Amino acid sequence: MKNSLQSKIENWLDERYDLSPIRKLITHKKVPLHKHSVWYYMGGAALFLFIIQVITGTMLLLYYKPGEESAYESVRFIITKVKFGWLIRNVHSWSANLMVFFVFLHMFSVFFMKAYKKPRELTWVTGFLLLGIAMGFGFSGYLLPWNELAFFATKVGTDIVGVIPIVGEEIKLMLRGGEDVTGATLSRFFGIHVAVMPAIFMMILGLHLFFVQKQGMHEPEGFSKLPDEKKKYIPFFPNFMLKDATLWLVIFALLSFLALYFPWELGPKADPFLPAPEGIKPEWYFLFTFQTLKYLPSHVLFMDGELFGILFFNVAGLIWMLIPFLAIKDRPGWKIQPMTVIGILVLIFMIAMTVLGFIT
Amino acid sequence: MALSRKKFLDILIGLGGFGSLAAFTYPIFSYLRPLPSTEAKVNTVKAGTASGFPPNSSQIIKFGRKPVILIKSESGEFSALEATCTHLDCIVQYKKDTKQILCACHNGIYDISGQNLSGPPPKPLQAYSVKVIDDEIVITTIVT
Numbered sequence: 001m002k003n004s005l006q007s008k009i010e011n012w013l014d015e016r017y018d019l020s021p022i023r024k025l026i027t028h029k030k031v032p033l034h035k036h037s038v039w040y041y042m043g044g045a046a047l048f049l050f051i052i053q054v055i056t057g058t059m060l061l062l063y064y065k066p067g068e069e070s071a072y073e074s075v076r077f078i079i080t081k082v083k084f085g086w087l088i089r090n091v092h093s094w095s096a097n098l099m100v101f102f103v104f105l106h107m108f109s110v111f112f113m114k115a116y117k118k119p120r121e122l123t124w125v126t127g128f129l130l131l132g133i134a135m136g137f138g139f140s141g142y143l144l145p146w147n148e149l150a151f152f153a154t155k156v157g158t159d160i161v162g163v164i165p166i167v168g169e170e171i172k173l174m175l176r177g178g179e180d181v182t183g184a185t186l187s188r189f190f191g192i193h194v195a196v197m198p199a200i201f202m203m204i205l206g207l208h209l210f211f212v213q214k215q216g217m218h219e220p221e222g223f224s225k226l227p228d229e230k231k232k233y234i235p236f237f238p239n240f241m242l243k244d245a246t247l248w249l250v251i252f253a254l255l256s257f258l259a260l261y262f263p264w265e266l267g268p269k270a271d272p273f274l275p276a277p278e279g280i281k282p283e284w285y286f287l288f289t290f291q292t293l294k295y296l297p298s299h300v301l302f303m304d305g306e307l308f309g310i311l312f313f314n315v316a317g318l319i320w321m322l323i324p325f326l327a328i329k330d331r332p333g334w335k336i337q338p339m340t341v342i343g344i345l346v347l348i349f350m351i352a353m354t355v356l357g358f359i360t
Numbered sequence: 361m362a363l364s365r366k367k368f369l370d371i372l373i374g375l376g377g378f379g380s381l382a383a384f385t386y387p388i389f390s391y392l393r394p395l396p397s398t399e400a401k402v403n404t405v406k407a408g409t410a411s412g413f414p415p416n417s418s419q420i421i422k423f424g425r426k427p428v429i430l431i432k433s434e435s436g437e438f439s440a441l442e443a444t445c446t447h448l449d450c451i452v453q454y455k456k457d458t459k460q461i462l463c464a465c466h467n468g469i470y471d472i473s474g475q476n477l478s479g480p481p482p483k484p485l486q487a488y489s490v491k492v493i494d495d496e497i498v499i500t501t502i503v504t
Contacts, residue, residue: 174393
């Protein structure tokens, strides 16, 4: 009954819009089976968490009131008075963190499997942009409860932008909506977080997913060199998608556990006339940059230490984004390829700085 | 060299396109640029009584929209410094145990006169003049 109704609708649409290209796009993709196949699931996990972000974010919007005198109070209202408000906020905060985590995992797995290589250069670039926006989402959303930690994180984060030569001060002024971090900054961050970023994110995400669907899954070198009869695949739809859904359920269970047992603290309200509390730290995904800035002396070469640090991270980020276009060729005799070495060094640096940031 | 009709039109349309783009972006950027503050500039602030201020302690004072840290040393001398760290804009604090000023965001250390001692701060904290008139603490901007 249901199937016949489904096919009737499908036929009705097909007759008018010719669904064969869409059908082909969905069914043509197959997923290679090998020892590294598990990494294929990371992007889907990040996508699932993004969907949760959109749903819980929209729900929070119904009660949240931006403004120096209302933001903190409205978040407190959400978590103390609104039924299950605490749960929605906890899920939103935790899924944001998990999303960034899975995006990082996805990026490094793509890197080490060398899936960024021709013809998937733009999939890599759009993916990197999505990571950048995801971190921007984290940064802008962090301020919205207008608590002490958020206030200083935003002060530091926007001041960093001001360090950029020539245009930095102007961008900082526009981001803050004035000289200092005030209610004007909160309004701007709110607009950026709920309107500007979702719009840009959705467009780039659409492109990213289209590229993946169009080009199919990347096959690692070891797999693609196998004789055809030894290559094993499963269809993307529905087999892989169902496996994806299973992982989504596991992540959902983990998310529920974290949201229930590790509530996201609100902390004290922001006060521009109180000193930054000792031990203040940014979100874990900014910790490696934070820790590096801590170690830099006040002057490096001919410039301020902070300017050096910020230029370093920006240039490094740009190079990382353009990696598919950089001609570091594989060396046939080498056990570990140069790009893999670079990736390992980057990963070690990021993990070491993050751990140091946590323990010091 | 004669300019072809097509080339001429291309240039004309291109110029028009740039003109339109500028006409769109200028109001957008102007809109995004915050208005300059209309608040009156504060030059002097009274910060309570000197006798009521315990030695080896500090307080953050509102100097207009700016935070200023007022410190009374163990010997009873006052100093007032801009409380915004010269590194990345956090608000500093006075540490009673080390008798130094700390910025907790990136571990920047200044001495009691505002001189940057260690950590990332590139410049000293700007100093203010402090006078005690009839037991009342008066903080004033130093005109350079």
